[in-house]
Amino acid sequence: MPDICHLPTSVVNKIAAGEVIERPASVVKELVGNASDSGASRIAVTIEDGGGTLIRVTDDGGRMSPAELRLAVAAHATSKLAREEDLYAVRTMGFRGEALASISAVSKLRMVSRRTDSIEGHELLAVGDRVEATGAAGSPVGTTVEVRDLFFNVPARLK
Numbered sequence: 001m002p003d004i005c006h007l008p009t010s011v012v013n014k015i016a017a018g019e020v021i022e023r024p025a026s027v028v029k030e031l032v033g034n035a036s037d038s039g040a041s042r043i044a045v046t047i048e049d050g051g052g053t054l055i056r057v058t059d060d061g062g063r064m065s066p067a068e069l070r071l072a073v074a075a076h077a078t079s080k081l082a083r084e085e086d087l088y089a090v091r092t093m094g095f096r097g098e099a100l101a102s103i104s105a106v107s108k109l110r111m112v113s114r115r116t117d118s119i120e121g122h123e124l125l126a127v128g129d130r131v132e133a134t135g136a137a138g139s140p141v142g143t144t145v146e147v148r149d150l151f152f153n154v155p156a157r158l159k
Contacts, residue, residue, distance in 0.1 A: 013075065013105040013129045021102050024051020024150055030099040031145050035059035040142065052150055060142040064113040066122035070134060072111065073126055075101040100145075105129040107150045113143040128153050 007015075021027055028045060035043045038061025048054040064072065071077050077100075103109060104126040114121030121139025125132045 010105075010129055013101065021099075021106060021150075024055060027051065027055050027103055027107075027147055027150065028057070030103065031055070031057035031147075034099070034145075035061060035143070038063045038143065051147075053148065055147040055150070056144065058142065058144040060140070062114065062116040062141040062143075064143055065115060066113075066134070069111055069113060069122055069124040070131060073100050073104045073109065073124065073131065077101070101129070103147055106154050107152065108148040110146040110148070111143065112137050112139045114139040114141050116141050 021030075024047070028047070028051065032043060032045065035057055038059055040059035040061035042060045044056075044058045046054065046056040046058075100109075105128060109126040110123065112121050112123045121137050122134065123137035123139075124134045
């Protein structure tokens with residue numbers, strides 16, 4: 001038996017993702033909950049191949065800034081809690097703060113968001129748990145999250 005050691009962050013993120021994201025329906029639940037919490041009045045869901053190939057959730061909430069895109073996929077980041085006392089007063093669909101980080105750790109994730117007060121949107125691309133690119137992008141007001149190739153890098157969960 002090997003000695004006890006700390007796991008690399010990439011392995012930790014994939015293990016955490018397995019706890020949050022059990023199957024494609026878990027991704028849909030998290031993304032629809034986020035869209036609802038954003039104040040969206042319209043939410044559209046697109047699923048291909050049972051969610052294994054593509055899950056896309058689009059809303060018209062218009063609340064995420066360009067700086068928040070990168071933060072949204074960071075572990076333990078959330079807009080729903082700021083301090084411990086907030087745990088007793090949660091009034092949103094979700095609040096764990098690791099859902100998008102977990103989803104991005106086990107998929108190819110694309111988020112595009114435009115605030116109501118902005119003339120352009122911004123895009124984030126993440127593969128595995130690495131942010132690959134960010135930048136300006138054409139977008140209607142709201143947020144679109146595309147999750148492609150779910151569990152592509154976690155063979156045990158894919159099975």
